[in-house]
Amino acid sequence: MPRRKLSEYRSKKLVNDILGLKYEGWSVASPEETTKVGGYDSYVVKVDQAVKGRFKKGLVLLDVAQSDLRNAVTELQNKGYSSFLIEPYVTHEQTEERYLAMTHDRSGYHLLCSNKGGVNIEQNAKSIEKYFISDDLDWEAVVEKTGIPHSSLQKLVQLFKDNFFVFLEINPYVVTAKGMNILDCAIEVDDAAMYFVDGWNEEDIRHPSMNAKREEEEEVKRLDANSPASFNLSVLNPDGSVFLLLSGGGASVVIADEVHNLGLGKELANYGEYSGNPNTEETFIYTSQVLKLMLASKAKNKVLFVGGAVANFTDIANTFAGIIQALDVYGNDLKKQGIKIYVRRGGPRQEIGLAKIEAALKKHGLFGGVYNPKTSIPEALHTALKGLK
């Protein structure tokens, strides 16, 4: 999943460093780490996890005394977060807040700026001027508009390119007699480029739900990191009734859509998929996580849909062997809860895979239905979810 957000700490550090500006801030992951913070009378403590609307959600604590830092971090930690940023609390003189952003696309790199920056930039969208960065760009005009020297703008462009940014937003910044002062800054990177960059790494990546993670999701994350195949799993509604064990980036979304189309979106317990021809062991581990989540759900009627399109190169017999192993482990518990399992899949060695899973489902008393590609994905899914509507 290439586009990901960097932490506020890393974003500010990269931008300030390249511009030769001093940045004071501490990235902490626990109350204990606040001992490394010092030198000021008052601080701002905030969740640094790419969460939108932090102020409204009470995830930014202003004017925190040195002695209260520990408690402040504990307070935010108790809300389910694990990455925090502490900065000196300084009130800025009220001057013009400005906006600067950079993006890239097929045509090249773009620079956007406005002198009506700040939290209301979206209302002031018309004030944003857009420049295409090329040899013909009138830099003087950009310098005048942004109040940033040409050399600094060049450095930012270079930083953007060298570190495979896809989005950079400095909003707001102020220009004072002493120069540029960056008040807030956000960066999104192309995570496919991690191998090629020095400026950031996996530890700087932030996601709002990164700590709401359940053990099963963590296990899948580890699986994904250690395999050439790919796996992902997100819990959407822990007590949902529709569980999905899907394969393929496209088909998995189609199937989730169909659940939504049937009016069962809120019942969708999880989303995830495996692809890239995982081996039997890996599929066993992945399936086990989905089954554990399923057993833990408090919903009354629960259905598991094992689905996918007609695979190009994922071996159906091998991957289904892993699913069957997991059924052997959890089959009894699933049966006790009256769970039914439906399967729809095609691809290399589908005859073997489908026949074996049908036999396994019947053996464990979990059989709902097994379909090959002659039955369309929606048809199979409708049959599976009929009882839930």
Add this chain to the structure above:
Amino acid sequence: MSIADLRTQDMKVLCLGSHPGIIQSILDYDFLVKKQQPSIMAIVAGGRKQERYFWGESEVIIPVVPKISALSQDVRGRVSAVLNVQSARRVLTSTKEAFELLPNIKLAAVFAEQTPEVHSIELARLARERGILAIGPSSVGLLLPGFAKLGAIGGTQHLQLSEAKILNGGDTAVVSTSGGIVNELIHTVTGAGLGVSFALAVGGDRFPMTTPAEAMLLAEVDTETKRIVFFGELGGTDEYEIAKLIDDKKLTKEIIVYIAGTVAELFETPPQFGHAKALAETHDESASAKKEALKKSGVVVCETFADIAKELKARVKNERSVTQATIGERKKSLIVSHISGDVNGDVHILGKELLKAVEENSVASMTLSMLLGKPVTSKKAIDFTDYVMKLLVDHGPYVSGAVNTIVAARAGKDLVSSLASGLLTIGPRFGGAINEASGNWLQGASGGRTPREFVEKYGGIIPGIGHKKYRIDLPDPRVKALMEFAGNANGDTYVSFAKGVEKVTTSKKGNLILNVDGAIAAILLDILESEMGYSQAELKELVEIEFFNALFVLSRSVGFTAHYLDQRRHDEGLLRLSPNEIRYLGE
């Protein structure tokens, strides 16, 4: 590059990286559509020289080279398509190199997921400059039913390919951002009773090298295509480009679409659905907004996946004739041989029936042909082999191999044991010099060093240099005779180099002359290169597999056998050394 143009050419593919499942499926497809030869010419990968695949029920070998530049100019010129299955880290450099070194490529497909966005953008730009149709990254490729399959598209098992009704074409193009769905749609199209004109997986990245809109335009100008089935996802804004093309009347063919990802709209912070680009950052990128825009432009937008099949079935006019072909039972053989084997019960050697080969060959030509693994026609090469086989036959009973043979024979051992006992002494100190000298001359002459630099760097005894008796002022008559075979029309790189080395070494010591081993090595290298067109890489391989030792082993086997028979005729009994021939230093 248009789809119609791709159909007319006999696609010749270079595979960057090896993915046996995908490569086998391409060969299976080639076979099922009755191509004469596999479309894959070679594989670029480390560690092997060739890979074995099935060709129908039989087997075929695909050469493997460590880098593109190791392919001959001729092969590089004939490659028309590239399939890159290497990891995302190498996609930019390896694809770029392919663009630079392969002058006639028309098509490239990139399989890897997780290619950085700017790398895709850069490759797309380079492809456009060169008129190459580049698809991917994270694409399962392109299928041209009846003509070519570049990638995993359509399946990787021959049974899948035979049953998918894709061996002949039809009038419906399939374009999809998802690899699994492109195959699902192919089955949906053929299952509905229509055929596929072409199927293209653009890949699920944010900046595919060929965009969905560009794929639509390929379909628009393709006379075989009547309609397009398109699968898109949330994220990105490609669908608006398609809508604009329709509004501008640049895209007039009927389009049936499914845009996945309305489910994401249920969540404030949705999880990453599906592919890399499938994250809607703005309202415009949501599945609903894109569907709305396409609807406005007159596209048939399916609300559920099942509607695609319904729409397609409604467009079937006549029953489609489907080309059938299958591949039967097949089993990998344990050993492959280029040398000989039975053909319809008769022994064939190097492609010729044995008796015919016997009639047409001298012992020398048969020997050299078999050692090189292909028929040799060069008269000079054959004459040289004949001469060397005679020259190396025996150098007296004093040498270790002959002594061993004699000792074994006198111990009452049989012919094979005695001969083996002699042969087992051949190695670094006895008889192995020709091969070592070949390696040195090859490396020296091709490494750009002067003979003087070579000698300085080498240090120690140089194989092929030096003689006990003969000196610069008392030349070895055998070397002189051998040199009659030097003087090739196309140059004598190795003989010149070896003589250069001799000039340096004899200036140090008079007996450090080019000896028989060194001369044979140099002359043979020159004949192989100048007369027979061997490349440096091929010569290097001959050194590695000890070809240059083979001549000595064969010829000297005659000598050893002669010594064995001689001893048996004498029948002197066990050879035992007397105490005065062994000095015991233990006391």
